[in-house]
Amino acid sequence: MKISDSVKYVGVNDHEIDLFEGQFEVPLGMAYNSYVIIDDKIAVMDSVDRNFGSEWLKNIDGVLEGKTPDYLIVQHMEMDHSANVLSFMQKFPEAKIAASKMAFTMMKNMFGTDFLDRQIVIAEGSKIELGKHTLNFITAPNVHWPEVIMTYESSEKILFSADAFGKFGANDKEDPEGWACEARRYYFGIVGKFGSSVQALLKKASNLEIQKICSLHGPVLDSEIKTYIDYYSTWSSYDAETEGVFIAYTSVYGNTKQAAEKLAELLKSKGCPKVAVADLAREDTYECVEDAFRYSKLVLATTTYCGGIFPKMREFISHLAERNFQKRTVALIENCSWAPAAVKGMTAMLEPLKDIKIIDEKVTVKIAVTEETVRQLEVLAEKLTDSL
Structure with missing residues (x-):
């Protein structure tokens, strides 16, 4: 999956899973997305499910071509995205880790360490300069966990949206129903309770020029961005989408x-x-x-x-x-x-x-x-x- 010359996809596809989060049927499998931004400094965006740690690290090595990452950005601590954080930090001992304050508390609970000597605590408006690329951080509490941050890369106008705009289904298997059907089931099954939080996020996003959305599940959205945002606006305001x-x-x-x-x-x-x-x-x-x-x-x-x-x-x-x-x-x-x-x-x-x-x-x-x-x-x- 090509995103750009500088932004590489290093995620994985899961075709063994039967129930996502132990309850949602996923006949088309599931994607756990991760991305690498290559510049003067290199940032890796999120980890993947624990069953795919070796594959993920191999994917990272494949795009780094001998280089070393400078940062791991942890936008969401749910285990399908954070399970291999410790493995990454052990493999790349010089890398720093950027996440929200609450995410570091969760890391301490999960791994027994919060990487105190290597951590960068992210808050609303925080930035990390990579060179030509700038990571602008947006807090998104309760979309759908309280520690969530999102990242807007301003040079290529990419929103790394954590779980928002995600869908069920692996990326290497075509979904005959398109994005909306399984994105809707995903949204109302997992995020639906938090409509007011999504509305707050959309208000922040309205000030951004977004050309691509890179979610932690599902395909990269690189056209008709307004259509996807309109879906989320309707869903999160609890308005009816279809008259019937x-x-x-x-x-x-x-x-x-x-x-x-x-x-x-x-x-x-x-x-x-x-x-x-x-x-x-x-x-x-x-x-x-x-x-x-x-x-x-x-x-x-x-x-x-x-x-x-x-x-x-x-x-x-x-x-x-x-x-x-x-x-x-x-x-x-x-x-x-x-x-x-x-x-x-x-x-x-x-x-x-x-x-x-x-x-x-x-x-x-x-x-x-x-x-x-x-x-x-x-x-x-x-x-x-x-x-x-």
């Missing part, structure tokens, strides 16, 4: 599924521009989280279970709440055999969330979908499409 309805359901014997699919059919017949339907028990949880944030309206359909909400639905709403789900219209459908309780339970989980409007027209399926059920679904479909 996402229907998320759980179904024990197929009747709630039938109601969900009938509602989707009715919405399409009434001109709803986009309708997506997902079975929460069978589809990737974080794909569903992504769609809940993507669409302007959400329908939750589930079964009364143990006097409350079916577990997969309860878990799904918890995921949304943890990520500050807000600014949405939500409709509720429940199924019951005798005492309906799912709507009451879902309402109780949703009410504390910010700017959530719950549609008054609820649908109650009494075991099977009947003509009365369809009538209720018709009313709900009308309500959902009123403002579309």
